[in-house]
Amino acid sequence: MNKLRAWKIALTRSRWLPAGVILVTLGILGLTIALARERLRQAVGDQIVGRDGEVLFQVIHLLAAAPEGGEWENSLEDPGEQLDLILRASRMRGVLGVRLYDPQGRFQHGLPADIVEAGLDPEILAAARELRPVSRFYPRRDLSELFYFPPDESGSGPPILEVNVPLHGPTAASLTGVAQFIIAGEGMAAELARLDRVLAWQALAAFLAAGGLLVLALAWAFRRLAERTAHLQRANEALALTARTSALGAVTAHLIHGLKNPLAGLQSFVASRPADNGDAHPEWAEAAASTRRMQALINEVVAVLREEQGGQHYELTVAELLELVEQRIGPAAREKGVIYQARANLAASLSNRVANLLLLVLANLLQNAVQATAPAKRVTLEVKEENGQLVFLVADEGPGLPPGVAANLFQPCVSTKEGGSGLGLAISKQLATHLGAALELTASSPQGCVFALRIDRQNLFAATQ
Template sequence: MIHPPPTATTEPERPWLRSRHLPALVIGATLGVFALGILAVTLHLRREIREDIAKREGEILHSVAMMLQAEEDRTLLDEPSVQLNVLLKTSRLKGVVAARLFDAQGRFVSAFPAYVSDGALAARDLAGLQQLQTIARPREFASHVGLSEQPGAEKVPFDLYEIIVPLHAQGDRKLLGIAQFILDGRGLATELRGIDRSLANQAVSVFLIGGAVMVIALRWAFGRLQRAQAQLARRSRSLLEANRELALASKTSAVGALAAHLLHELKSQLFGIQALLAGRRTSEADKAEPAWRTAADSAQRMQALIAQLLGVIRNEQGAANSYEVSLNELADLVTTQVMPLARACDVSFTAEVKSPGTVSSRAANLVGIILGHLAQNAIQATPRKKAVRLTLLGEPHGVRCEVRDEGRGFSEELRPLLFKPCLSTKEGGSGLGLALCKQLAGHLDAELELEQSTANGCVFSLTLPENLAGDVSAESDLPQSSDTESFAKPG
């Protein structure tokens, strides 16, 4: 029992992987993530820069307060009046809107100007101030720092900075008091807007340059991926095609084995029929010679056809060694096949080799079948006493074969349908002969066509390609085959 070869399996197709929009989607998503990363870094830098600027302002006020304290009596620095004097002097600096004074424990002492409300320090801020740390931070609303607008007074600026400075003696870590300053942030806001513009420009530049590099890299990567995918698809198709060919070869091998068995059985039966006809023709030669001779010729022709088919099967299965066959031998083979039919139809058949040439033995069997069938059709279509001629011509680029008859030709309507199966112009014909000949010619990469069709006859031509033709000059050196019915030598 012959088992078919295993079928090739492929992974499930993923249409979205082959979508032409996939590269654009991936590039867009990558650029989006890149932009979000740049935005996050920019916002982080912006926040750190604002904190550094606020600390800078705090350090400036702290240094000024320390300088003013140095001018006071060192023994009186813990007095609230002295600390208030330092506070008032410091508040004269440009940009100070309001100030408060707290003692070392964080209790409110005094404020300037008068409309500034009492305040309190947060426990977290007080803990840092006791470590002599300066606190600086922006405030969005005036109410957050206890400022209220007075009638007729100038409106409190929207941008405010709160700076809390620890008061202590130079070189002493003891906290003496706490000064809280509220600064007009309009100057700082202008500076920060300039910094924001610079950060935005740098972020856009980084995005454009980095994005361009990423787009180029991704397009290159997708190009390579698509080429690799196309190559993989081609190899997958080749694998599937090879798998189908293997399956077909397996089926063909099984059918060939069965066909060979049937042909051997038919050949054995024909030997018996041929022996019976030979004996009967000898005993009753004067009584029924024409009929028995026709039957014997038909049996001989069938036996020759079976032998030829067996030779083709052996060649296709690789049992026969390939060798060169001359065009003269090919003409003799066709003549042997069709001569009994020509005598029965009273038609003259001649085979002529106009120039020497050779074909391989593997091709010669199939060519013999094609030419034999064309010659039989020509003989059946030719009236009595007319002629059918087979011409073989070796050419530099192949071999050309012509079968010419003197029949009535084909009508214009039938010519395009000649090689279609199940269409016959003969009574009782199956319409498969020319279709099979066309398929056999295609198997050889040869061209079979109706070259001419008139009321005086038809010409069928079979042109073999160069790879099936041998060296023309070597024809005289070819060994002659002893089997005239087939070119397949027994294995």
């Protein structure tokens, strides 16, 4: 059962499913039209073949009602009268021979003289007793079966039309004999061939018309199905994103609430520390700067949470996002003497919620880059598009990472900086995953490191859908 379920799931997700369904449908349509054409051909062909039988039956009936030289005696029970009647009827064009049978189906006479004597088929005799003519068409018939001719060694013969007409007098309702006409069938074969051509063209036209409509209808249906599936998938992703965001927001709010007041007290304490002999200790200055950065980070997170809870939705361009990054990173870079540059060669927009999270990730990456870069060297942020993705490249000119660190770089509590907590890159990785983006280290050498943050264009508004 599990294998069958997995097979069904794989089949429904296959990109070849629409084409397969269309091909199967066209195959069924073609088979249906072919069967309908064959049945129609059989019915119309039987009517065409039986037409000559009906004509001969009516001709003989008329001749029996008005014979030459007077009236028939004994209601055509005399074989001589029957033979004279069928001779008059056989003047029709294309008659090759005639057989005369009695009411029991026994052979009586035949013309010409070299015609083969043969009994009457029981099915034909049964129809004749009901006074119904029977016609049979043979596309290929060996004349040695009909006349005393040498057998055709080629295995083929001319087309033959066999017409069996019941005989009865003008006033009698009972069978008095059966006349079997053997007629050249070239004309019948040509007419049936024309019928085949007409039906073939009609079947082809019907297949093309109905097949075209089916293809359009199925293509439209699969397109609508794909749109609905994509819509449902986006809805499921939005629900999952909402759940994850709610959980993340609750945890973050709890942590921020627990850290904000103690950090504010610590900042006030450090700031109010009196200087010794008019000069502040470097450790206290560093502590003050650290508490200010932590306070600023908390304020940023609080602003993001407020915007998430406020339900505000608007768009930012990539250029506006880079301006916000510049406001965060520019002062720290200038304070250290690092040259910070940002460039973007595209025009794209993104939702404010996606922009807020991207801003947190980029700010953390750039702060690490500024800290790792010596004065007068560069830190760059480049935004470009590759294969439907927005790529943010953060590059520095620092010393690179120590060997063996890259494998666990995004694990919590892994840091190469003295006094570092190892949480910045781990949190950035989680934020990127939350956005459906990918964060990775693409280069590390003595000339510097390069981090790449990749996000699909379709995810630029995922948080607002």
